[in-house]
Amino acid sequence: MNTRITRTLQELGNGLYAWVQGDGSWGWSNSGLVVGEDGQTLVVDTLFTGALTQDMLDAYAKAEPAAAKIDVLVNTHSNGDHTFGNHLVGDARIIASEATREEMEERPAGFFKAASANPAAYGVFGEFLHEYMGKTFDFSDIEHVAPTEVFKGSRTLHVGGRRVELTELGPAHTRGDIIVYLPDSKVCYTGDLVFHGGHPIMWAGPVGNWIAACDHILGLDVDVIVPGHGAVSDKSAVQGLRDYFTHILAETKACYDAGLDWEAAAFEVGYANFDSWLDRERVVANVATIYRDLSGGKVNPAQEDVLRQMLRYSKGANCPHDAPCGCGKAH
Ligand SMILES: [Zn+2]
Structure with a gap:
């Protein structure tokens, strides 16, 4: 402990x-x-x-x-x-x-x-x-x-x-x-x-x-x-959290409307004023859930995939694919 x-x-x-x-x-x-x-x-x-x-x-x-x-x-x-x-x-x-x-x-x-x-x-x-x-x-x-x-x-x-x-x-x-x-x-x-x-x-x-x-x-x-x-x-803590969700929702919706899949979106959304918050890999789970909401359930990320991408995210990955994926980002 x-x-x-x-x-x-x-x-x-x-x-x-x-x-x-x-x-x-x-x-x-x-x-x-x-x-x-x-x-x-x-x-x-x-x-x-x-x-x-x-x-x-x-x-x-x-x-x-x-x-x-x-x-x-x-x-x-x-x-x-x-x-x-x-x-x-x-x-x-x-x-x-x-x-x-x-x-x-x-x-x-x-x-x-x-x-x-x-x-x-x-x-x-x-x-x-x-x-x-x-x-x-x-x-x-x-x-x-x-x-x-x-x-x-x-x-x-x-x-x-x-x-x-x-x-x-x-x-x-x-x-x-x-x-x-x-x-x-x-x-x-x-x-x-x-x-x-x-x-x-x-x-x-x-x-x-x-x-x-x-x-x-x-x-x-x-x-x-x-x-x-x-x-x-x-x-103020509650208002801050509400602002976070409206921000992440808007960022995620922009990715969804642009045709990105949920995993790509998870690595794409920005945090704006929330950069100093702990445990940023959780954005992966939040984007996954918002994709399910926006698609009316048609996109339904498996928990296993959500956890895998969170782990990759917190280890510093910049994209959802294992290298070499050709996305042009650092891996
Ligand atoms: Zn708890």
Whole structure:
């Protein structure tokens, strides 16, 4: 594990906390804690490994003794960096969207454990996992624990008398993204509907849904945004992300209209003001999903191809073909 990463418990006031991990790059996700007046507790998301999750839960309990017992866990979406520590919340109720539970069943923790232990046997997925996550995280202590309660649309919880509003705004990052909103404190835990300081990755889309999700969050009475990855912020992080998607959509559409295939487009789109954002290889996945949207599903890039091109992209390739392809670009 990369011990140079800074993990910080940030007090937001009014019994609310954020656990922020490093710069928010691959696998370094955030979590949240809500404490009600009667000591009831709600946690937003677990982390990528058992050890990381336990450290976080210990920090929560140190800051708020009531958090030694977690009453409710909300999973904002299915990805392992938000769910692989679910086994550490005791007998807490675990709440997520129905689509999130389905996704968790499709690719459970055991699959990651096996693939990270033997990446060569898992083809391009194994390579992807090893390159971006397996080198950094030790998956030997992860477990699959599914949500115990699911919903569609929206659901309101009461945690020690506090109103906690869950709203499903996916499919966007994944098929079942939800946000967790505390109207009494004007705080929103967005899960991976907001990446702050890094490129978002659109596994599911459509892009129009993600832009609409940004608009929904921008329309809330909210002062503090706790993103799924990156530093705690305010609505400016959401507006920045919305600008990113409208920019990438316009760039991708120009390539689509010019007749480029999706792989060529992925290497063609420019970032404009987003050049400093982390994990730029994710643009490959975003372009692939936008091509699917623009073509009405006729172009449907296989995940294997998306992962392969992301790997090539982050290793510095300038075009989607293996040399010599005659495209005239450096390889
Ligand atoms: Zn994440």
